[in-house]
Amino acid sequence: MIVRKNISIDQCYVDKLKPFLEKNNGNLSAAIRDTIETASLTLDGRTGENGENSSGKVSQNAEYRNGLIEEEEFLLVHHTLLEWLINNTSGLLIDESTVYEIINPYKIKRISDVVSYMNSLNEKMSWKIKVDVEYSQGPEPETASLTLSNGNSCFREIMAHSLALYLAKQMKLDVQGLFCKSNVTKVYFKRFEFLDFQKVPNGLEEHFGSMESTFREIQKKPEFWKNLIKTYRQHNYQRLSVQRNTFEAFVSGDLPSMAELRRNFELITGKPPAAFTLAEHIIIFKEIYLTDSIGSDIEICTEKGREYVKLIHDYSDRKVCDSLTKYYSNVFKSINYSFKVTTNPNMILFEFGKSPVSDDDFLE
Known part of the structure; x- marks a missing residue:
């Protein structure tokens, strides 16, 4: 009743x-x-x-x-302070040795054992988090997914991070997806082959260590980065950030060569232009364009058959506009895709066709 x-x-x-x-x-x-x-x-x-x-x-x-x-192995920490610490270190990878202090790799070797151990630890620590796992059968599962439910969302994040690093390093399962809701955190894994055990798998770094490389660079040259950020702020980010050889070419009244543009592209992406589709090239170009700060804005479309790039700038001098048009035309021609270019005041539009162009058509 x-x-x-x-x-x-x-x-x-x-x-x-x-x-x-x-x-x-x-x-x-x-x-x-x-x-x-x-x-x-x-x-x-x-x-x-x-x-x-x-x-x-x-x-x-x-x-x-x-x-x-x-025994001084654990400390009592106020949960608000711990939440602040977790939130303000988000994007930085946990040290592998730190994870092994929690999960002993010599004792725990199977996914089911990892989950059982973490659930037991959660109960003892009163974190109120429940960990569930699904994985493909076999001694070395090809796929797996972890579901962390209940408890504090910050605590779930740090636990998911720790488990992801452990599974990547010990079981060759890299992170393929991460989904967070108010009461559930889900992590999807897929088997991969380690080429270098000293490096972090791409998926793990993307989803849990997106700020890791940036933080390491700041640690190497803290004064440089502090001064750079201060300068950009003082000028409201109205500064350019281009490669030295590109700057030299502009100052000399020339343009970077096709070979130079291809080399620059490979330095940035780690792959030759032929390794990317047109849509991928457009997305990469957008990131570079906004980082260089030569223009003020950009609009793109990557829908197949309708690809275009619209560059927005605030230059009024005709010579400057012509140089920009030629420079970016060479950039796009260096990836072997034909296009039609249209210019208007403060705008350059590149509309892409389907047939590749030849080196004879390159603008110099």
Whole structure:
């Protein structure tokens, strides 16, 4: 029989229900039922769903945590401070050795064992996070997915990061996708072959270490980067950032050669122009154009058969506009795609065709 009652409770008690509200997706009635059940188990010393004495288990977990603190292996940290630390180091990779302090690679070698261990650790640490895994059969799974549910979203992020690094280094499973919601974090993995064990797999770096290389560069030359950022801010980012040989060519009244443009492209992408589709070239060009800051804005379309690039600039001198048109025409011709170029005040439009151009048509 369902009994309906209207109750009034202070906000402080609602705050204490937060873990149960998160577990039940904000359903207050369900949260209160879980709270009553938990209190009943604790007071009566009855067993939970897994047949273990809940009250005794709570005490055991508390003793476990206290023991780690006394041994100075763990520290008590306010959750707000820990959230701040996690949020402000997002994009930086955890050191491999740090992860191995948590998950011993000599003892834990299977995915199922990793998940069981992390769930046990979560319970002992009271992080209230549940880890589930699905993976293809076989001694070396080709694919896998981790689902981390409930608990604090910041704690889930750091746990997903740690598990992803462990699976990448120990089981050759790189991150293929990462999806985060208010109460769930999902990570998808796919097998890959390590070419260099000292390097971080691309997927792991993309999804969990996007700021890693930037941070390392700042550490190498902190004064340079501080001064550069200060200068850009003072000039409201109205500064150019072009390669030295491109600058030299413009100053001399010439344009970079086709060979030079191709070399520059390979230095930036690590691959020759032929390795990319037209749509990929357009996306790469957009990133370079906005970074160089030669123009003020860009509009692109990568839909097959309708590809175009529209460059927006604020130059009024005719010679400057002509030089820009020739320069960017050479850039696009260096990737062997034909196009039609149209110029208007403060705008250069490149509309691409389907047949490649020959070197004889290049603008010099």
